[in-house]
Amino acid sequence: MTTTRFAPSPTGYIHVGNLRTALMNYLIARKAGGTFILRIDDTDPERSKEEYVDAIKQDMEWLGLHWDRIERQSDRLDRYAEAADKLREMGRFYEAFETPTELDLKRKKQLNMGKPPVYDRAALNLSDAEKEALRAERGNGVWRFKLDHERIEWNDGILGDISIDAASVSDPVLIRGDGQVLYTIASVVDDTEMGVTDVVRGSDHVTNTATQIQIIEALGGTCPRFAHHSLLTGPQGEALSKRLGTLALRDLREQGVQPMALLSLMARLGSSDPVELRSDMAELIDGFDVNRFGAAPTKFDVQDLFPLTAKHLQSLPLADVADAVAEAGVPAELAAPFWAMARENITTLADLKGWWELCRDGAEPLIDDEDREFIAEAVALLPEGPFDSETWGIWTKAVKEATGRKGKGLFMPLRKALTGMERGPEMAALLPLLQVIRARG
Structure with missing residues (x-):
């Protein structure tokens, strides 16, 4: 069975970059009739916050990305400890004691010599006595996984055939000196034991994937199918990393972006298929194919979400927006014609309030000097109420016959006088809702 996972760290709010990963994994699982796991990667006790766990769930539910089960890495520390012991017994796990300053000096020296800046494995030459002395001086060291220096290859669902020379990669640190288990091993253990078959994540994880493949194999697991999507940039190709904090899903929600608009964009952005607004999740699932995505950096412009949101709202019946219409102050008996x-x-939906204020309170008339007599004559011809969808046509016909005006010269001054705007809704639909005019009628 196909099993995928979304594994956010609860150290902040989900942003559009996270969503891309979550959505791809969700759609793969749903299209295959498989399982989608929400896994909270909370092995960092200092940075992980319960408020962010709650926020992640709220954002996922808002989008309709419902998980089949939820897991937390903080509940599985014993499983990571067992895996670490197994690697030690195999001679694939070793303790290293270099300080960050010492590692930095080593990297600079290697770069100056034209060599790749990888860890030199000096810790493997330490005697037991030297290790004890270093522990006494510096505390516990970090634990590194000893890579086999061979090529690591896989067929990536987006990037195609990948081949990485393990000798060009430092032996990854899997456990910090303070005992914190890092993502690299925790993810391997979880993916293996939870039966994850497909992993989609950002292209910045390609090197992680290479080292994790060796760890999976060392622990006797089966490697999932990997796919690495491109990273998002701003509309001009600029890095988004510094702006992601302003592109949190909850911020987009507060700006009025609709879930289906966001999902429709993210399900196609960076693929060979055009972005099209979808009406529901079933359409998104049916039309998704991870192999149609490219490797090039993908431009994301938050402004693209608003036309999609507007188009989505136009398709909704009153029942789907009744709460928002009521919150705007619209009386129940006018809700249907107002929404239409x-x-x-x-x-x-935030724009509803302004339209109701116009209907309820009227607007400052916008009347050009040359139109003042015309408007006065037109107002005198306004039919008796109540108004309906026919009133505008009846009125403008009478005004045309009385004044001889027609076309734009007839309709535009009337619109501006009634709404204070040159553009807006069909006047036949708006006139019956204008409470001030209704009272006069």
């Missing part, structure tokens, strides 16, 4: 009028003229 407003839906074509909003970008987000």
Whole structure:
């Protein structure tokens, strides 16, 4: 059975970069009728916060990305300890004591000599007595996985055939000196024991994948299928990393972005398929193919979400937005005609309030000097209420016959006088909702 996972660290809010990973893994699982796991990677006790765990769940639920089960790495520390012991027994795990300063000096020396800046494995030459002395002086060391210096190869679902020389990569640190288990081994143990068959993540993890393949094999596991999606950039190709904090999903939600608009964009962004607004999750699932994504950096412009949001809102029946219409202050008896009028003229649901204020309170008339007599004559011809969808046509016909005006010269001054705007909804739909005009009628 196909099993995928989304494994965020609860050290902050989910942003659009995280979402890309979550969505791809979710769609793969759902398309195959498989299992989607939400795994909270919370092995860092200092940075992991319960408020972020709650926020991750809320954001996933808002988007409709429902998980089949949830796991927490903090509940599985004993499994990582067992894996570490197994690697020690195999001679693939060793303790190293260099300080960050010493490691930096080694890297600079290697670079100056034209060599790749990889860890030189000096710790493997330490005697037991030297290790004890270093522990007494510096505390416990870090634990590194000893890579086999051979080529690590796999067929990537997006990048194609990958081949990495393990000799060009430092032996990865799997456990810190303070005992904290790092992502590299925790993820391997979890993916293996949870039966994860497919892993989609960012292309910045390619080197991690290479080392994890060797760890999986050392522990006797089966490697999942890997795919590494491109990283997002800003609309001009600039790095997004410094702006991701402002692109948290909860910030987009507060700006009025609709889930289906966000999901529709992210399910196609960076692929060979055009971005198209989808009506529901089933359409997203049916049209998804991870192999259609490319390796080139992918431009993301938050402004692209708002036309999609507007288009999505236009498709919704009143029942789906009834709460938002009520919150805008619209009386229940006017909710249906109000939504029919407003839906074509909003970008987000927050715009409803402004349209209702116009209907309720009227607007400052916008009347050009040359139109003042015309507007006065037109207002005198306004039919008796109540108004309906036919009133605008009846009124403008009467005004045309009385004044001889027609076309834009007829309709534009009336719109500006009633709404204070040159553009907006169909006046036939708006006029019956204008409470001030209704009272006069």
